[in-house]
Amino acid sequence: MKKLLTTISIGGLMALSSIAIAQQAPEAADSSNRLEARLQPVIAVDASGQARLDNDAGTANDRFTAEVEIAKADFPELGITPGNGFRDEVVELRVLRGGVLIFSNRLQFSRNLVNDITFETDLRGTAAPELRAGDTARVIVNGHFTLRGRFQVQ
Numbered sequence: 001m002k003k004l005l006t007t008i009s010i011g012g013l014m015a016l017s018s019i020a021i022a023q024q025a026p027e028a029a030d031s032s033n034r035l036e037a038r039l040q041p042v043i044a045v046d047a048s049g050q051a052r053l054d055n056d057a058g059t060a061n062d063r064f065t066a067e068v069e070i071a072k073a074d075f076p077e078l079g080i081t082p083g084n085g086f087r088d089e090v091v092e093l094r095v096l097r098g099g100v101l102i103f104s105n106r107l108q109f110s111r112n113l114v115n116d117i118t119f120e121t122d123l124r125g126t127a128a129p130e131l132r133a134g135d136t137a138r139v140i141v142n143g144h145f146t147l148r149g150r151f152q153v154q
Helices: 002-030 072-078
Strands: 034-041 048-056 065-073 092-098 100-112 115-126 138-143 142-151
Touching: 002 138, 048 138, 048 142, 065 072, 065 092, 065 100, 065 138, 072 142
Parallel strands: none
Antiparallel strands: 034 048, 034 142, 048 065, 065 115, 092 100, 092 138, 100 115, 138 142
């Protein structure tokens, strides 16, 4: 009987330690990763930007933001007309995985600064893609492929 109780106690202790280990694992999975792509010029224009997917712990598709700045000196090359408020310009962010389009969204005009203009988007919920490190972001301005960057864990 004593041998049986010892075996049960050891078995119970092993079961409790397995439960404790299992309870610790989700905490590690809850850690938040932020993917970000710094967008660099593809053609000879002074444009820059970033695209970012911020995941809070335990969520997916939580928030996606993108911002693109375009120098006013490059308006002619990109077909941008300054006289009408920039709302007619088509600035599109595309995300590709292995060359296949997984996401596309038009950025909205947001700021007119002294030397450049800014377009941005802020998506929340399921409208944001589930991005992975290595996905490629591209920005098309009025039909011109202007910026490119690869998403990395930040």
